[in-house]
Amino acid sequence: MSVVERLSPSKINMFRQCPQHFAFRYIERLEEPDDPRLVRGTLVHEVCERLFDLPPHERTRPVAVALLHRLWERMVDAEPALAALFADADAAGEWIVSAEALVATWFRLEAPSTVAVQRRELFVETTTEAAVLSGIIDRLDRLDDGTWAITDYKTGPAPGARWELQAFFQLRFYALVVARSLGLNVTLLRLVHLARNGEVLELPFEADSVDNVDRQVVQLAAAMQRASESGRWHANVGRQCDWCGFRDRCPAWSDARSEP
Ligand code: SF4
Numbered sequence: 001m002s003v004v005e006r007l008s009p010s011k012i013n014m015f016r017q018c019p020q021h022f023a024f025r026y027i028e029r030l031e032e033p034d035d036p037r038l039v040r041g042t043l044v045h046e047v048c049e050r051l052f053d054l055p056p057h058e059r060t061r062p063v064a065v066a067l068l069h070r071l072w073e074r075m076v077d078a079e080p081a082l083a084a085l086f087a088d089a090d091a092a093g094e095w096i097v098s099a100e101a102l103v104a105t106w107f108r109l110e111a112p113s114t115v116a117v118q119r120r121e122l123f124v125e126t127t128t129e130a131a132v133l134s135g136i137i138d139r140l141d142r143l144d145d146g147t148w149a150i151t152d153y154k155t156g157p158a159p160g161a162r163w164e165l166q167a168f169f170q171l172r173f174y175a176l177v178v179a180r181s182l183g184l185n186v187t188l189l190r191l192v193h194l195a196r197n198g199e200v201l202e203l204p205f206e207a208d209s210v211d212n213v214d215r216q217v218v219q220l221a222a223a224m225q226r227a228s229e230s231g232r233w234h235a236n237v238g239r240q241c242d243w244c245g246f247r248d249r250c251p252a253w254s255d256a257r258s259e260p
Pocket residue numbers: 018020021235236237238240241244245246247250251252253
């Protein structure tokens with residue numbers, strides 16, 4: 001299967017941030033090592049999803065924190081190697097406190113007891129000229145006027161202006177897939193940033209933007225195809241390297257590795 005036959009926002013964003021990272025992950029098919037920050041993101045996302053299993057009056061912060069601890073115990077039971085991510089009990093304790101802080105920030109930004117959530121962790125897929133586009137949407141909310149909002153939780157810090165549009169690309173991609181596959185009119189995109197003081201970023205979305213996103217995806221798919229055929233993957237050094245699990249094999253960091 002061609003590398004561009006199936007595309008998701010995470011795959012596209014990885015290519016845009018660093019083609020070499022993309023090549024490690026999707027051409028060489030290397031697994032990224034577990035990273036406590038990414039595991040924390042997975043855990044907090046699950047809290048934000050599962051809390052809506054409860055009736056509105058039970059969606060309180062103490063209940064969410066208790067849920068966080070229960071889900072973490074279940075994750076470690078299912079994958080004991082996760083416990084070895086931490087040097088010692090103090091490091092593990094600090095990590096869980098930092099996860100609690102993300103949940104606390106969520107409650108400062110939103111009131112889960114009043115949110116009109118329709119769908120959570122919703123898998124969506126559609127076929128376009130470029131590829132099969134798919135992804136999992138954190139939350140689809142019905143707005144008062146009958147249109148829809150797509151919400152995505154971010155556990156990293158809010159992006160600077162340069163990264164903001166890139167962060168919204170994921171949600172614009174989902175709006176395209178939702179419009180084409182479910183026929184829903186998405187009018188609002190929301191990024192709920194839970195790190196530090198937290199921030200909710202909102203961007204209106206208009207129906208005629210769907211075709212623009214489609215064209216953008218076609219161009220990106222063509223760029224991926226060209227890189228795949230040439231075998232040339234640019235190593236784009238930047239702050240994304242802090243989150244990259246392949247730094248120890250990245251050609252751009254070979255000089256740093258060979259320094260005494
Ligand atoms: S370390 Fe940086 S430059 Fe190298 S693959 Fe990862 S993100 Fe790209």
